[in-house]
Amino acid sequence: MxxxxxxxxxxxxxxxxxxxxxxxxxxxxxxxxxxxxxxxxxxxxxxxxxxxxxxxxxxxxxxxxxxxxxxxxxxxxxxxxxxxxxxxxxxxxxxxxxxxxxxxxxxxxxxxxxxxxxxxxxxxxxxxxxxxxxxxxxxxxxxxxxxxxxxxxxxxxxxxxxxxxxxxxxxEKLESDSQSPVMKIIAYLQQHIYRPELLKMQAIADNFHFSVNYLGEYFKTRTGESVQEYVINYKLKLVDTRLVYSNMLLKEIAEEMNFTDESHLSRIFKKYRGTTPGQYRKMHHKL
Known part of the structure; x- marks a missing residue:
């Protein structure tokens, strides 16, 4: 039982x-x-x-x-x-x-x-x-x-x-992947997603010994999106999880994910998801 x-x-x-x-x-x-x-x-x-x-x-x-x-x-x-x-x-x-x-x-x-x-x-x-x-x-x-x-x-x-x-x-994954440098960058972005100071282009470039321009071109060529777009999309995946599986207020989610405020989060969410956070939560809530 x-x-x-x-x-x-x-x-x-x-x-x-x-x-x-x-x-x-x-x-x-x-x-x-x-x-x-x-x-x-x-x-x-x-x-x-x-x-x-x-x-x-x-x-x-x-x-x-x-x-x-x-x-x-x-x-x-x-x-x-x-x-x-x-x-x-x-x-x-x-x-x-x-x-x-x-x-x-x-x-x-x-x-x-x-x-x-x-x-x-x-x-x-x-x-x-x-x-x-x-x-x-x-x-x-x-x-x-x-x-x-x-x-x-x-x-x-x-x-x-x-x-x-x-x-x-x-x-294992990075060693076997012919594009391991970009996978290492992705792993870095995911692991530091809560620390905005480490997600700045200069900080990332310094960590991987790239120039800022080369980092941007390299990442976009291999992933099809910019570093900033990747960070936003990954943050929104975390926001999705909190909306569906928690009772956190939008203000709390915005603060945790380092958005300026809940209005800023709502605008970004609507742009990428085509719906508001509140509507998304209602659509996906478990019965």
Whole structure:
């Protein structure tokens, strides 16, 4: 049975399923899916991945997936509510909250790792799976302090996943990509999206030892858009997520994303999305 903690930060459920083929589903929320026991095949967006005990998957509302279960499987789901993404002030200081937001945003918009292979570092994988087992234990036992322990464990787990996705992007993907310099620039822009002083052309050019003119020409030639356009589009992706999966006020979103004010954000949003933030939120709100 699923269970939400009293702050409705996330929902945890432990389910056992017998051998067979499950029906295809699309998650309603972002979720971590852990295989505590069993084996079979996980099909995500038409791609097949073998699963076994200890596998950890990350699923988004854009994914379609099903299972071909070979041996009795125990699935553990951690589904995140909109509150958990954007209102995690409980048990956390403001700096911790901001760090959580940056990491969770990076995971959402940069999840290129192969499904089930979230961890690049073996030691991180050991820690991540230990955290999952601890979360399950606290969820089942429901002892004094369990909610705080679960919340902190999930926060650490998300940070581990973000770190390993960054490693995957900056190592495997960039090394194998013939256009790795532009991918490095993109990774830089995404990682520093909350620091406008580091997104200035001179700052970027200095970091990559380019001239400002060469940086602009190089990036536009390889991506089809200017650096400024890329930054705006990436910011708007983050705004999209906050509008759909949070109750943040537009003023709060504008401040977080370093727009001058909510009117400035509304004008930019209308220009690129063809609708106002309020209308976008109404269209995409989950029923």
């Amino acid at each position: 699923p269970a939400k903690d009293i702050r409705q930060l996330f929902e945890i459920s432990v389910l056992e399923k017998s051998p067979g083929v499950s029906r295809e589903e699309r998650p309603h929320h972002f979720e971590l899916l852990y295989i505590q026991q069993g084996s079979g095949t996980h099909i995500v967006n038409g791609n097949s991945y073998t699963y076994e005990k200890g596998k950890l998957f990350f699923l988004t509302p854009e994914d379609k997936h099903l299972f071909k279960i070979e041996h009795l499987t125990r699935f553990v789901h951690i589904r995140f509510s909109e509150v958990s993404f954007f209102k995690l002030h409980a048990e956390a200081g403001e700096l911790d909250y901001c760090d959580w937001m940056k990491k969770i945003g990076y995971v959402f918009h940069n999840y290129h790792a192969k499904a089930g292979c979230l961890f690049r570092d073996p030691d991180d994988e050991i820690l991540g799976l230990a955290l999952m087992e601890g979360i399950i234990r606290e969820h089942i036992n429901k002892e004094i302090g369990s909610l705080a322990i679960i919340r902190q464990s999930v926060s650490i787990l998300i940070n581990l996943i973000a770190r390993n996705i960054i490693r995957t992007e900056s190592d």
